[in-house]
Amino acid sequence: MVEFAEMFKDIDVNYCQYKPEIIQVERNGDLDRAKEQISSDFWLTKVSTELEKAKEILGKKFECNSYKLEDLIMSPKNYGRNYKECIGSQFQPCVGADGNVYVCTNHRGHKEYSYGNIAEKSFKQIWADLKTRSCVMNKINHKEKFKNCSQLCKPHESNKILWAIKENQNDKKFDEEMKLKSKQLKKKIIHHNFI
Numbered sequence: 001m002v003e004f005a006e007m008f009k010d011i012d013v014n015y016c017q018y019k020p021e022i023i024q025v026e027r028n029g030d031l032d033r034a035k036e037q038i039s040s041d042f043w044l045t046k047v048s049t050e051l052e053k054a055k056e057i058l059g060k061k062f063e064c065n066s067y068k069l070e071d072l073i074m075s076p077k078n079y080g081r082n083y084k085e086c087i088g089s090q091f092q093p094c095v096g097a098d099g100n101v102y103v104c105t106n107h108r109g110h111k112e113y114s115y116g117n118i119a120e121k122s123f124k125q126i127w128a129d130l131k132t133r134s135c136v137m138n139k140i141n142h143k144e145k146f147k148n149c150s151q152l153c154k155p156h157e158s159n160k161i162l163w164a165i166k167e168n169q170n171d172k173k174f175d176e177e178m179k180l181k182s183k184q185l186k187k188k189i190i191h192h193n194f195i
């Protein structure tokens, strides 16, 4: 990370992102690696130190939205997964190299989490098949209750907020608070794509 920061300090790059790799550790049996990946110690000792160095090099160019660290540190049991449905995945499915349209990148390669294959039907047809999609999502949300899901998966943050919206859809106070938060965040986050 620091090497990349050195490279970018003198060139006019608007922004670039470094994201931690989230692996399907829960199902590949690689428990040692899983421990390293999700332990807050790893992030606090190794990653935070590197971030501090990058900040020194990049100065004003440096921006770090480290909200995922909060779930690692503050919620070591379920890593902030307080939602009962994965709604975020319905905005960002994953088409695998095998042609299957998977629920998400984390379930890629496991056919029971595929809605269909683009070699057999068009993506439009697959996506319009609400029965199949509901069946797969019912398995994840209600039967498995996220048992085979990666912690801190890509749609994790979207899931938290979408679940809160669903739960509070008739609550005017919640609605006002959300609008206020949205205004404040727009001012705070320079690069809106940086999530």
Ligand code: SF4
Binding pocket: 086, 088, 089, 103, 104, 105, 106, 107, 140, 146, 148, 149, 150, 153, 154, 155, 156, 159
């Ligand atoms: S890993 Fe994340 S995105 Fe995928 S189904 Fe589970 S909660 Fe949803």
